[in-house]
Amino acid sequence: MQIIFYADGGAAEQWLTELHKALPLADVRVWQEGDSAPADYAVVWKPPAAMLQGRTGLKAIFNLGAGVDAILQLGGSLPAGVPVVRLDDAGMAVQMAEYVSYAVLRYFRRFDEFDAQARDHQWRFLKPRRKEEFSVGILGMGILGARIAEALLQFDFPVRGWSRSRKEIPGVHSHAGVDELDDFLAQSQVLVCVLPLTPGTTGILDRATLAKLPKGAYLVNVARGAHLVERDLVDLLDAGHLGGAMLDVFHDEPLPSDHPFWNQPRITITPHVAALTLRGDSVRQIAAKIKQIERGQPVAGLVDITKGY
Amino acid sequence: MQIIFYADGGAAEQWLTELHKALPLADVRVWQEGDSAPADYAVVWKPPAAMLQGRTGLKAIFNLGAGVDAILQLGGSLPAGVPVVRLDDAGMAVQMAEYVSYAVLRYFRRFDEFDAQARDHQWRFLKPRRKEEFSVGILGMGILGARIAEALLQFDFPVRGWSRSRKEIPGVHSHAGVDELDDFLAQSQVLVCVLPLTPGTTGILDRATLAKLPKGAYLVNVARGAHLVERDLVDLLDAGHLGGAMLDVFHDEPLPSDHPFWNQPRITITPHVAALTLRGDSVRQIAAKIKQIERGQPVAGLVDITKGY
Numbered sequence: 001m002q003i004i005f006y007a008d009g010g011a012a013e014q015w016l017t018e019l020h021k022a023l024p025l026a027d028v029r030v031w032q033e034g035d036s037a038p039a040d041y042a043v044v045w046k047p048p049a050a051m052l053q054g055r056t057g058l059k060a061i062f063n064l065g066a067g068v069d070a071i072l073q074l075g076g077s078l079p080a081g082v083p084v085v086r087l088d089d090a091g092m093a094v095q096m097a098e099y100v101s102y103a104v105l106r107y108f109r110r111f112d113e114f115d116a117q118a119r120d121h122q123w124r125f126l127k128p129r130r131k132e133e134f135s136v137g138i139l140g141m142g143i144l145g146a147r148i149a150e151a152l153l154q155f156d157f158p159v160r161g162w163s164r165s166r167k168e169i170p171g172v173h174s175h176a177g178v179d180e181l182d183d184f185l186a187q188s189q190v191l192v193c194v195l196p197l198t199p200g201t202t203g204i205l206d207r208a209t210l211a212k213l214p215k216g217a218y219l220v221n222v223a224r225g226a227h228l229v230e231r232d233l234v235d236l237l238d239a240g241h242l243g244g245a246m247l248d249v250f251h252d253e254p255l256p257s258d259h260p261f262w263n264q265p266r267i268t269i270t271p272h273v274a275a276l277t278l279r280g281d282s283v284r285q286i287a288a289k290i291k292q293i294e295r296g297q298p299v300a301g302l303v304d305i306t307k308g309y
Numbered sequence: 310m311q312i313i314f315y316a317d318g319g320a321a322e323q324w325l326t327e328l329h330k331a332l333p334l335a336d337v338r339v340w341q342e343g344d345s346a347p348a349d350y351a352v353v354w355k356p357p358a359a360m361l362q363g364r365t366g367l368k369a370i371f372n373l374g375a376g377v378d379a380i381l382q383l384g385g386s387l388p389a390g391v392p393v394v395r396l397d398d399a400g401m402a403v404q405m406a407e408y409v410s411y412a413v414l415r416y417f418r419r420f421d422e423f424d425a426q427a428r429d430h431q432w433r434f435l436k437p438r439r440k441e442e443f444s445v446g447i448l449g450m451g452i453l454g455a456r457i458a459e460a461l462l463q464f465d466f467p468v469r470g471w472s473r474s475r476k477e478i479p480g481v482h483s484h485a486g487v488d489e490l491d492d493f494l495a496q497s498q499v500l501v502c503v504l505p506l507t508p509g510t511t512g513i514l515d516r517a518t519l520a521k522l523p524k525g526a527y528l529v530n531v532a533r534g535a536h537l538v539e540r541d542l543v544d545l546l547d548a549g550h551l552g553g554a555m556l557d558v559f560h561d562e563p564l565p566s567d568h569p570f571w572n573q574p575r576i577t578i579t580p581h582v583a584a585l586t587l588r589g590d591s592v593r594q595i596a597a598k599i600k601q602i603e604r605g606q607p608v609a610g611l612v613d614i615t616k617g618y
Contacts, residue, residue, distance in 0.1 A: 154460060
């Protein structure tokens with residue numbers, strides 16, 4: 001079995017070592033420009049178009065992450081009929097739950113304000129926010145959204161979820177489709193974006209959307225930088241409509257050193273670390289799926305290319 | 310039925326309104342110096358000795374909080390044979406779980422370091438800590454400790470608990486008694502103190518204890534300031550043995566403006582807000598317990614005065 005590997009910015013050698021261990025009978029190689037030798041599987045993160053173009057002989061392409069936008073942007077260069085398989089979770093869901101719980105707790109419990117007071121050596125009680133009036137709205141209720149909801153419910157936060165099709169998750173108030181988006185936004189004191197990036201969701205966090213959140217609302221973006229119209233966020237913070245934001249993803253990464261976000265104290269910036277692909281978990285999952293395919297069994301995580309996720 | 314009320318620093322009027330509503334047939338009054346008229350129950354927070362002295366006619370004293378150290382310090386002034394009843398939870402446990410989860414996530418996910426980088430407009434990846442090597446140890450496994458454990462387990466943290474007598478909590482590695490304390494400390498990358506304050510636990514977080522934590526360990530104190538020898542914490546931070554601390558309680562509160570903690574960037578300070586007594590929940594609980602006592606039923610939360618909690 002031949003496997004070609006490519007990971008943009010990744011430590012190829014360590015991935016190869018793990019893949020060899022998990023699939024000792026496979027021949028795994030790092031794809032290089034000009035390599036058109038046959039392959040059964042491709043394991044990729046942000047691959048160049050030339051790697052996959054015309055490779056209709058592949059049995060599957062595995063994407064090293066939950067978001068498949070970088071692969072789908074290859075469009076016509078993707079070999080027709082080859083299934084694209086996304087990592088279901090591979091340790092990412094709990095990391096997302098950690099990140100979002102941290103962001104929500106920091107804002108809800110006013111820890112950011114206590115930090116600011118402490119810098120001034122100030123001991124001052126601040127009136128607690130009321131949980132009953134503090135709904136967290138999750139945009140995107142797939143595997144990651146559901147895990148985030150589970151973590152927040154455990155702290156008794158009221159949780160709402162929005163997705164294209166209605167999801168029934170115990171304890172979560174479910175909103176579905178464009179018709180129910182405004183109602184969802186109006187009731188989300190914190191808005192968490194964990195949507196897939198598709199043509200339909202690009203720029204969804206714009207002025208029109210963010211203005212529908214209640215006054216003082218907080219934004220958490222752990223999906224893709226292109227979901228957010230960055231200028232609109234700055235305007236709504238400056239206008240006092242939004243209370244703050246914690247952002248892990250940006251239009252340009254690394255965030256340019258002269259970007260206005262750096263100077264906005266109510267924006268907390270992390271360098272795209274909310275959920276890292278864990279090598280061990282990912283390789284185990286890919287190896288298991290390859291074995292399923294070889295046995296002719298169905299695999300989970302198949303990407304619907306028409307939907308974009 | 311006569312109820313006397315006293316709350317140090319509290320909004321007596323609002324408590325009285327709630328108590329009247331919950332127990333409409335009771336006569337509730339704020340205790341004042343010199344009031345020795347009969348009473349059936351006392352509802353108190355940090356009461357003066359004169360309020361309770363000699364009042365053997367009380368059927369119970371209710372403490373407006375989980376920690377009963379301020380009442381027990383009255384010692385011989387407490388009327389003999391009168392049960393002291395602590396609030397079991399009254400909304401405090403989930404607040405403790407929120408606070409500790411926040412502190413643990415902030416340290417584990419290195420959000421404090423990302424904040425520092427962001428202040429310098431720096432976008433830099435930091436190697437994630439490994440959860441398998443990141444045990445959280447909870448000192449004190451009562452109602453609050455158990456709720457904290459539940460929240461942390463949900464994020465897949467390895468959780469250890471230490472208490473005087475062994476507690477069996479699913480998923481928690483239980484340590485009990487003085488003999489097992491050192492082993493517990495040696496394996497706690499984060500140490501969370503939620504012990505009752507008794508003569509036996511006063512100053513328990515001293516140099517000897519903190520030095521047994523692994524290098525780089527983090528301390529969270531949400532119990533009482535007197536558990537910690539503050540000078541020893543500063544020394545162990547300066548020596549590089551401890552990685553940081555998040556403290557909600559202090560020897561002197563408010564924390565004096567010239568206290569060295571304010572200038573130590575690795576100490577996060579909050580002004581005793583980890584778990585506020587919620588008036589509504591507390592009053593409902595007290596009213597329910599009074600009804601149980603009047604019907605001759607046993608009540609939960611009885612303080613064992615010899616143990617001190």
